[in-house]
Amino acid sequence: MGVERFTLDPSIKALLNDLGVSPARVLRRARLPADLFGRGPIALAPELYFRFWEALDAEGGDRDLAVEIGRSISVEMFNPPIFAALCSADLATAAQRIATYKPLIGPMRLELDQGGGDGLTITCRWPAGMTPPPLLATAELVFWAALARIATRHHVRPVKVSVPQPPADRLGLEGFFGARVRTGSAHAITFDPRDAHRPFLTENEQMWRFFAPELRRRLSDLQAAASVADRVRAALHETLPAGGASMAEVTRHLAVSARTLQRQLRLEGTTFQEVLAGTREDLARHYLSHSAMRTAEIAYLLGYDDSNSFYRAFRAWTGTTPDTLRATAPQPAT
Numbered sequence: 655m656g657v658e659r660f661t662l663d664p665s666i667k668a669l670l671n672d673l674g675v676s677p678a679r680v681l682r683r684a685r686l687p688a689d690l691f692g693r694g695p696i697a698l699a700p701e702l703y704f705r706f707w708e709a710l711d712a713e714g715g716d717r718d719l720a721v722e723i724g725r726s727i728s729v730e731m732f733n734p735p736i737f738a739a740l741c742s743a744d745l746a747t748a749a750q751r752i753a754t755y756k757p758l759i760g761p762m763r764l765e766l767d768q769g770g771g772d773g774l775t776i777t778c779r780w781p782a783g784m785t786p787p788p789l790l791a792t793a794e795l796v797f798w799a800a801l802a803r804i805a806t807r808h809h810v811r812p813v814k815v816s817v818p819q820p821p822a823d824r825l826g827l828e829g830f831f832g833a834r835v836r837t838g839s840a841h842a843i844t845f846d847p848r849d850a851h852r853p854f855l856t857e858n859e860q861m862w863r864f865f866a867p868e869l870r871r872r873l874s875d876l877q878a879a880a881s882v883a884d885r886v887r888a889a890l891h892e893t894l895p896a897g898g899a900s901m902a903e904v905t906r907h908l909a910v911s912a913r914t915l916q917r918q919l920r921l922e923g924t925t926f927q928e929v930l931a932g933t934r935e936d937l938a939r940h941y942l943s944h945s946a947m948r949t950a951e952i953a954y955l956l957g958y959d960d961s962n963s964f965y966r967a968f969r970a971w972t973g974t975t976p977d978t979l980r981a982t983a984p985q986p987a988t
Contacts, residue, residue: 661758662696662706672726675713684709700761704787711789718826719789724796725830727804736801738865741858745802745810746774746850751862755869762786762794773813774850777842782891783940786841792821795843799831802845805854814844882918883929890933899934899957901926935971938964942980949976 670677681690684705690696698706711719736759739748746768753764761784767775778794780786795815802810815831816838827835889907893899898907904926905912919925934956941952953964968976 662698662703663759667691669723669726670710673714673719673722675710680706680709680713683712700781700784703761704784704790707787707790711787714789718823720792720796720821721823721826721830723793724800727797727800738862738869739801740805740854740856741862741865742805742854743857744851744854745798745805745845748801748805748854749774749776749798755873758869758873760790768850773845773847775814775842775844777840779840783937785944788819788821791841792817792827795841796827796830798843798845802849802852805856806849806852807855808849808852810845810849810852812843813846814842816840816842881922882915883922883924886915886919886926886929887933890930891937894934894937894957895955897957899930931967931971934967938968938971938976939979942976952976 667677670680677691678688681688684702686702686706714722736752738755739752742748742751749764749766752759753766756762756764761781763779765777765779767777776798778786778791780791795817799810799812802808809832811832813833815827815833815835817835818838818840820837821827821835824835885908886904889904890899893903893907898904901912901915905915908915910918916926919929937956938952941947941955947955949964950961953961956964958964958967965975968974968979972979
């Protein structure tokens with residue numbers, strides 16, 4: 655069964671140097687191989703990718719690392735997808751390009767909203783059941799302000815910045831953004847329409863045409879490398895909260911027939927029901943250990959019609975009850 659992996663860009667070494675953080679200490683704290691940076695392209699599974707950023711945050715101590723990262727970003731540090739964004743005509747176009755190729759960079763996707771008069775809103779969406787390290791999530795927002803300022807040579811200020819939990823370095827972040835950091839349902843940043851369409855002085859359509867074919871090839875390779883079970887699991891993460899636990903919902907989402915999907919899963923040594931049960935169990939364990947949601951709410955998010963059905967399934971998976979698991983798990987902060 656394939657595991658989605660994401661590239662830790664080689665420029666991270668330069669960033670660690672600029673931050674005055676020891677790469678060896680970060681790798682040791684993250685429980686990653688000491689020679690990781692000497693192995694060429696570094697591809698990490700999501701949990702290891704997150705672990706790296708958690709270790710970097712811990713090594714930074716009480717410093718406002720997200721702000722320091724924003725001030726350290728330079729053209730030389732950009733990887734191909736982001737450097738290609740600099741070739742765009744403006745921030746709105748750059749956001750569209752990065753949203754397309756974000757899977758090449760890390761375990762998240764971007765939602766863009768350019769409707770109405772509110773300008774451009776960029777929202778970060780993380781893998782279902784996974785909570786991103788605060789430093790990584792905040793650095794993603796910091797990046798957009800840094801990109802806009804580098805490309806326009808103008809001190810662009812977002813009109814709105816929101817995060818699910820108030821950051822410890824709120825004052826430092828607000829000083830960097832030049833805007834208040836509010837509590838919201840997701841990590842998101844909004845730019846005024848004038849700034850979203852402010853011309854990039856770095857625009858280079860010829861360079862973009864040079865980068866685009868290679869980026870498309872890499873994205874195609876990444877998608878092809880995912881197993882069918884991985885694709886079913888990803889589809890379930892999106893359909894389950896809406897009650898879509900059936901094979902019909904998933905085949906509609908993946909645009910394949912039920913017969914084809916069943917055959918492909920058999921070739922991988924599994925079945926739709928096994929993938930469904932495993933996905934539900936993983937999400938259930940996460941919700942019970944990392945949230946204060948009621949059992950009925952978790953049952954709903956997993957596509958069950960009632961709590962009793964969820965209780966029976968959970969006992970079949972684990973030999974225990976949701977209440978027992980929650981009682982033994984560390985409780986989330988309120």
